Amino acid sequence: MIIDYRYHIASLVAVFIALGIGILIGSALLGNDAIAERQKQLADRLEVQLEELRQKNEAVQAKANSLEIDNNIQKQFEKQVLPPLVAGKLTGKRIAIVETNSYGFRDDLVNTLSMSGATVQSVTTVLNGFDLTGHKDRLIKELGLKITDDKQIVSYLATETARGILTGEKQALLNTLAQADLIKLSGDYGVPIDAVIFIGGSQDKALVKTDVVDYPMIDYFLQQKLPVFGVEETDVTYSYMKDYQKKRVSTVDNVETSPGQLALVMAIAGKPGHYGVKPTAKQLLPPFDTTGGVRSGPTGTGVSGNPRS
The missing domain is CATH 3.40.50 (Rossmann fold)
Incomplete structure (x- = not known):
């Protein structure tokens, strides 16, 4: 079964945006460098995970495309060999x-x-x-x-x-x-x-x-x-x-x-x-x-x- 990572990516993007907004609000209201740094670290980790998911999704999509090509070739082969295999049998x-x-x-x-x-x-x-x-x-x-x-x-x-x-x-x-x-x-x-x-x-x-x-x-x-x-x-x-x-x-x-x-x-x-x-x-x-x-x-x-x- 092919896994579609698009939903996971969308979720991480939403979290990433929320954290970005949080950094801006926290820095503006509190002026706390420690809080801002902590949020930035979390955002960096999420960005790394997002990139990993992008790469996995590309690999899965490439595999799906390859399987689709193989399936089409198989169907074409079957369609061409079926007539001579059944000809005259009945x-x-x-x-x-x-x-x-x-x-x-x-x-x-x-x-x-x-x-x-x-x-x-x-x-x-x-x-x-x-x-x-x-x-x-x-x-x-x-x-x-x-x-x-x-x-x-x-x-x-x-x-x-x-x-x-x-x-x-x-x-x-x-x-x-x-x-x-x-x-x-x-x-x-x-x-x-x-x-x-x-x-x-x-x-x-x-x-x-x-x-x-x-x-x-x-x-x-x-x-x-x-x-x-x-x-x-x-x-x-x-x-x-x-x-x-x-x-x-x-x-x-x-x-x-x-x-x-x-x-x-x-x-x-x-x-x-x-x-x-x-x-x-x-x-x-x-x-x-x-x-x-x-x-x-x-x-x-x-x-x-x-x-x-």
């Missing part, structure tokens, strides 16, 4: 994205999937964790629900949304939820897909509803023998990685980065695992062999290519 794969964090994801994720040869068939965004406030009675009536418990309703909506993504049979339900601003729809529904990416993680604890939103949807797709991949960005306040891993699905916890996107592509290509930079990750990337390919990692496969616990 040719012909059709992918559905389900976003349950409500705050969006970066376009470069879709771009990376496209560079790998995959097609993103649909992007479904669950808004505010299917918050039923102001919608419950209408949904019960329009959807003919026989249940009234909020959690049961949300789980039902989650499962049926997943069914609609895959089969296209729930278009009326999806449209009703979209009109109520409970979901956002984009793409083609009811077309064959080969994998599902869940984008989780949250900045708001109230939106963490993996047990009633993510789990029912993940369970549905796994039951249909579709591989599921759970991802999130590095800086989320509330991570979903542990929750996703309980479902034995591959995870990537830094999907906004080039390494994270590469790991996701490799996982979908048949190298399941838990990748990223957080404690829940096992490694940053699948291991590469000496010929530039990717060899199988230590993680085995469970249902539909998902990693074993």
Whole structure:
């Protein structure tokens, strides 16, 4: 963590000025040379400390500038090497994205999937964790629900949304939820897909509803023998990685980065695992062999290519 000494310098300057004023007032009113000399000594020491802090601040700023340059070079390098590393890895794969964090994801994720040869068939965004406030009675009536418990309703909506993504049979339900601003729809529904990416993680604890939103949807797709991949960005306040891993699905916890996107592509290509930079990750990337390919990692496969616990 970079320390900014500017506040310390400002404080010392204020003290220095106060002492200077004190010297002038003390000399004028008391005429006491001893008091004036003592104040001058204190002022001299503070001036020395101020100069030391200035030098430290300059050194820290120089280090920060150097790190920023290094970071920019690293990002440029990653941006240039990512396309050839993912090219053709997912040719012909059709992918559905389900976003349950409500705050969006970066376009470069879709771009990376496209560079790998995959097609993103649909992007479904669950808004505010299917918050039923102001919608419950209408949904019960329009959807003919026989249940009234909020959690049961949300789980039902989650499962049926997943069914609609895959089969296209729930278009009326999806449209009703979209009109109520409970979901956002984009793409083609009811077309064959080969994998599902869940984008989780949250900045708001109230939106963490993996047990009633993510789990029912993940369970549905796994039951249909579709591989599921759970991802999130590095800086989320509330991570979903542990929750996703309980479902034995591959995870990537830094999907906004080039390494994270590469790991996701490799996982979908048949190298399941838990990748990223957080404690829940096992490694940053699948291991590469000496010929530039990717060899199988230590993680085995469970249902539909998902990693074993």
